[in-house]
Amino acid sequence: MTEPKSGGGAPVAAATVALTCWTVVVLAIVAFLAADPTIDSNQLFFLVDVVGSAVYGTVAGVVLARRVHPVPIILGAAAVGIGLAALGYSYSQWAAVQPGLPGAAMLSPLQNTAWIPGTLALFLIIPWLVRDHRLDAAARVGLVAGVAVTAWFFWARTFAGVAPVPLIAPVVTVGFAAAADVARRWRRGPVDERVGLGWLALGTVLMALSFVPLMLPPTWPGLWMFTPVMHLVVQPFFLGAIFVSILRQRMWGLDLAVSRAVVMGSLTALLIVLYVVVATVLGRLLPTGTSAGAQVVAAAVVAVAVQPSRIWLQHKVHRLVYGDGSDPTRAVLELGRHFGSAESPTALLDGLAAGVGLGLRLESVTVRGDDDGVIAQWGTPSGVAESVDLTYREALVGRIAVTAPPGETLGVRSRKSLVELASVVTAGLVVLRSSEELEAARHRLASARAEERRVIRRELHDGLGPSLAGIRLGLEGVRNLLTDDPVAATALLDALQEQLDHQVDGVRLLSRSLFPPVLDELGLVAALDDLAAGHARSGFELEVDADVPPKLDARTGAAAYGIAVEAVTNARRHSGAPGCRIEASCVADGTGLPILTLVVRDRGRGFDASGPAGVGTRSMCERAGELGGTVTIESACPTGTVVTARLPLTTS
Secondary structure (H helix, E strand, O other): OOOOOOOOOOHHHHHHHHHHHHHHHHHHHHHHHHHOOOOOHHHHHHHHHHHHHHHHHHHHHHHHOOOOOHHHHHHHHHHHHHHHHHHHHHHHHHHHHOOOOOOHHHHOOHHHHOHHHHHHHHHHOHHHHOOOOOOOHHHHHHHHHHHHHHHHHHHHHHHHOOOHHHHHHHHHHHHHHHHHHHHHHHHHOOHHHOOOHHHHHHHHHHHHHOOHHHHOOOOOOOHHHHHHHHHHHHHHHHHHHHHHHHHHOOHHHOOOOEEHHHHHHHHHHHHHHHHHHHHHHHHHHOOOOOOHHHHHHHHHHHHHHHHHHHHHHHHHHHHHHHHHHHOHHHHHHHHHHHHHHOOOHHHHHHHHHHHHHHHOOOOEEEEEEOOOOEEEEEOOOOOOOEEEEEEEOOEEEEEEEEEOOOOEEOOHHHHHHHHHHHHHHHHHHHHHHHHHHHHHHHHHHHHHHHHHHHHHHHHHHHHHHHHHHHHHHHHHHHHHHHHHOHHHHHHHHHHHHHHHHHHHHHHHHHHHHHOOHHHHHHOHHHHHHHHHHHHHHOOOEEEEEEEOOOOEOHHHHHHHHHHHHHHHHHHHHHHOOOEEEEEEEEEEOOOOOEEEEEEEEEOOOOOOOOOOOOHHHHHHHHHHHHOOOEEEEEEOOOOOEEEEEEEEOOEO
16 A cells, blocks of 8 residues: 555544543553552553553554554554553452442453553554555565464463463564564665664564563563563653654654653653662562661662662663753864864864764754855755854854754753854854955955056056167167267257156156055155155155054055055046145044045046946955955046045054
8 A cells, every 4th residue: 555645634533542541541540549459560560551551542642633544543542452451450459459349340351351452563563554655565464464463362362371482472473573574674665764763673673572571481580570661661662663763754744843852751751660660679679677777778779779770871861862962061072073173164164064963963954154155064954944143253153053853843952052062163164264264365465466466567568668668779869870960869868868767767666656665664654755756756746644653554554555556546647637635544433443544536537437447446446355444436526536445444
């Protein structure tokens, strides 16, 4: 048969099953308390039946309310049958101490028969049905065998009085066969059907093994206690394995989420029950005597014998449910190892995401930047994600979004662990951003160096080179005129000397524009005055009005001077104005941080804002961007151009 992926449930039937089970359990407990029997194996089996009926009935109701399927139906039938067996035992005990109770003859036989069909069907029939695909030939044979063995056991135990070995051996054999089939599907079955089947295979094996002691002679020491305690432990585990398989795969269209706190509470309650049972049994077995001292010694022996095991189991349960999140210190140390082993910042963040996912037993972990882009991802999310903001120096740098495995929700403890681990992920994200910024700075530095080389090449190729070639031709002309026309030769030499002086000034101006010594020795104001003097010698008037600290950070001063040189050069070449004005001052921005404001304005022809940015404009913007500053170029009113640079100011 093929099971559809979705379908309607039966809420009324589900509520009826759950309510019936709990009603029977309450009645059984009331009758048990009224009988007040002495402890023996029957009472321990009664505890097994009470717990099984309540838990199976609840799970059957939850699943049946969302999907009608043979598995929840069998679980519900098993829960009702087990509950009736518990009621039959407790009511017969009550009738023994209070004769004449109505219905005792009808209820008493249920303790030996009502539990059989449902309990055996749990591990002989259900494992074959926990799947989302059509039953194969092996599953059909196993299903028939499970039904046959269940019917055989019920008939043989109720009516025939068969010996224990031939009675139990078929049950154990088919149980192992069912576990083997589940293990086969876990290893080689459909990929989307493997999740959780390992637990189901283990649970089926344990259920089959729990019936092995029933084949042993009842006179074996401790067997009266071991058998029911084993059932008490194994049956909740087996039910949990079924639930994990169904919910983790969202089988039969179920999309139910169980909080980890609920899982933790359920496992803790089971540990408490085991602790009470073992402590009670040991207390009964130890010779306490009649003195208070003997009772104290007995209690101490019980505590020493049982308490360490309870603590060990509690720790293992915490690790099973929360992973490394049960110990945030260990989880942080585990993530810290990625900082030393990662080959790159990107690999570091990928490793941290995987560490968080594995440490907290999550389905997926996604790290996003402040622009909401995915930076690192581990696993594939299939449910609703929960996110935690990543902040550095009170600024949002990103967020980490996680999803719990299908069938689970994050509890308070898991969320707290996620918040604690988020600080480590934040550090990794900051490292990645710093690496990206460093790489960008290196790229800008390389671009700036390349641009400066282009400027030098342009000046040499377009300015100094042609001028020297012209001077060379002029000198040849002087040589030709020396004999025939000395006066003309002298005049030509004067013109060549003037041109040579102009080129010398140009070379000096170029060297100053790169990084003049006066900038490093006397500061920005002196360097701007020196720049104005150099341009004045060539006929371009440069007015300087600067009020800045004598010493600035070298990077800030160099960037401001470079921007001023580019702006003045553009004004001289393109504005048509006889000069321009430079203004430099220190002001505070809106946040109160000091910035250096540099303004270069001319009264020339202005510029075309729609045209492409030239080399000089790009150079100015790159210099400002390296420091986190800005450059704006606007048309003046009524004419001219205004270049404004704002740079973060750091005095030294």
